[in-house]
Amino acid sequence: MHDQASSVQADLTTVVVNWNTRDLLDDCLRSVDDATPPGLRNHVIVVDNASRDGSVEYLRGHWPQATVIANDENVGFCRANNQALRASASPNVLLINTDARLAPGGIAGMLDYLRRDPRCAVVGPRLVYGDGSFQRWTAGQPFSLRTLANYLLGLERLLPGWPGAAGIYLGQDTDESFQPGWVSSAVMMLRRSAIEQIGLLDERIFVYMDDVDLCQRARDDGWNVWYAADVTATHFMGASSRRVTGRASPEALRALNRWFVRRHGHPAGLALRGLEVLGFGARAVAYAGLSVLRRPPERSSARSQMRAHATHLRLALEPIHV
Known part of the structure; x- marks a missing residue:
């Protein structure tokens, strides 16, 4: 050195x-x-x-x-x-x-x-x-209900370039x-x-x-x-x-929910969890459909995505201990 x-x-x-x-x-x-x-x-x-x-x-x-x-x-x-x-x-x-x-x-x-x-x-x-x-996770917008909604509901991808649809990560x-x-x-x-x-x-x-x-x-x-x-x-x-299989994303979501409640209060935390249920639930259903319609090996990938989003859906319903 x-x-x-x-x-x-x-x-x-x-x-x-x-x-x-x-x-x-x-x-x-x-x-x-x-x-x-x-x-x-x-x-x-x-x-x-x-x-x-x-x-x-x-x-x-x-x-x-x-x-x-x-x-x-x-x-x-x-x-x-x-x-x-x-x-x-x-x-x-x-x-x-x-x-x-x-x-x-x-x-x-x-x-x-x-x-x-x-x-x-x-x-x-x-x-x-x-x-x-x-790497788009390098920086991003402040974490608010609006930016989190844009991310969780996919609006940032559906309306790229529109300032009002900016999510929590850099769009480009x-x-x-x-x-x-x-x-x-x-x-x-x-x-x-x-x-x-x-x-x-x-x-x-x-x-x-x-x-x-x-x-x-x-x-x-x-x-x-x-x-x-x-x-x-x-x-x-x-x-x-x-090195601990499957732990990173669940722990990140739990950390987000705890931080958001401490920062914005329990009512805002409930609103965030509602957005998570909508976002992850819709993705789980969409990938479930794709797992039926697609051929192998795409079918296996869709099932994996379905299970991941179903896991996040369950996490969104967990009690938050701040």
């Missing part, structure tokens, strides 16, 4: 939360190293959430220049990031998932937004998949930077002074919705959130959660 200084002296702290992804650590940390501008003191902290794959031993043997915080249990994404935030003092902080890769110039590009806009609290890059295709790729409602915490740079004002990540959130919540609180307090269209990073998505 370039000049791995102590957290007090560092210009930037890079935080990586790891849970059983030892095989991803080298490429992730090497991309951070390659993207660190010469002369920038970047203190790398890896917070390990009780991995059982030898991650901690591997880090201490192969990346001794990184600080390792080894937890005895999986404390979740938000608490783990907050541990590193509390253990550091640099003016800016980069959060990056183990399944994300920075491109050379990525750190400098994001830092440039913080320098140019003194009210910028959060900046996130354009995210792409491993094959280079655009763009080369123009702008201020969205939120950017993904898969790769996210923060201004510490803003985080000290608005508060750390919400530790009631175990995983998912942390980025939407943090960006919303920043915007509520008059800070800006920037989507850096001219900075690209690769995000392979869900490396940790995919």
